[in-house]
Amino acid sequence: MEYAAAIPSPSQGVWHLGPLPLRAYTAAILLGIVVGVWIGNRRWVARGGASGAVLEVVTWAVPFGIVGARVYHVLTDWGKYLGPGGDPVGALRIWEGGLSIWGAIAAGVLGAHLAARRRGIPFPALADALAPGIVVAQAIGRWGNYFNQELFGRPTNLPWGLEIAPDRRPAGYQAFSTFHPAFLYESLWAAGVALVVIWADRRFRMGHGRVFALYVALYTAGRTWIETLRIDTGGVVEGPARELLGLRVNGWLSIILFVGAVAFLVVSVRLRPGREALEPSARERPSTSTEGT
Secondary structure (H helix, E strand, C coil): CCCCCCECCCCCCEEEECCEEEEHHHHHHHHHHHHHHHHHHHHHHHCCECCCHHHHHHHHHHHHHHHHHHHHHHHHCHHHHHCCCCCHHHHHCHHHCCCCHHHHHHHHHHHHHHHHHHHCCCHHHHHHHHHHHHHHHHHHHCHHHHHCCCCCECECCCCCCEECCHHHCCCCCCCCCEECCHHHHHHHHHHHHHHHHHHHHHHHCCCCCHHHHHHHHHHHHHHHHHHHHECCCCCCCCCCCCEECCEEHHHHHHHHHHHHHHHHHHHHHHHCCCCCCCCHHHECCCCCCCCCC
16 A cells, blocks of 8 residues: 655665665664763763763663674564574674664663772762763664665555655565664654753653663553554564564563653652762862853
């Protein structure tokens, strides 16, 4: 089914500068990381933290996050890579898509925690400073899915429906050409979450990991809804991703994380109100800077 109004998908996602391929998917992720680090560094310094600390932590968190994102994707869709007739080498081709945000956050947090311990930085305070930058990075990185024609939802005839090439459509949906642009929904939601989190942190002077928990709660609330729309499988077109009781596994994970984040917020604000003060080892020399981004 063709519709007059629709968002066209890019005709290509790779450009070659001589022998060097420039991939939009990779560029979107890298741009997101750069912007996220810039925001995180400003917020950390505004809280009195050492200027170079964020970059040091990120050099641990990013590699951990990329590996975790790919491992989670491969494990949740192991048949394509490790099943009968699978392509094990394809598990290494991350530029083709298939980086799970859940694996990225889990492994990235682990890497950041290890780096923070080495530096003597209180991790909850650091996580609070980094949270808005992380979700902005997600908003930017989702545009890589646009160039890979992935992260889309059910067929739609809405004016902002996303055109998907026939070879990227899941089985059973070949007759449809336009689908909900789930990547765009998530990108806009993530940008909104960043604004709300920054406002809440300024308004209530949140601390002890509550900014990060608020980010998790808000992001997963939107992600749960987006998961109910999706029919793609993150680069795999054989059929819908695995479901449990009618909901995609990632949808259930979003619900669990939402409940956990809300519970943490409620308990934490009762047990440890206010914002923690940084230890001397985590602080720079006295500064006149005020709360930043």
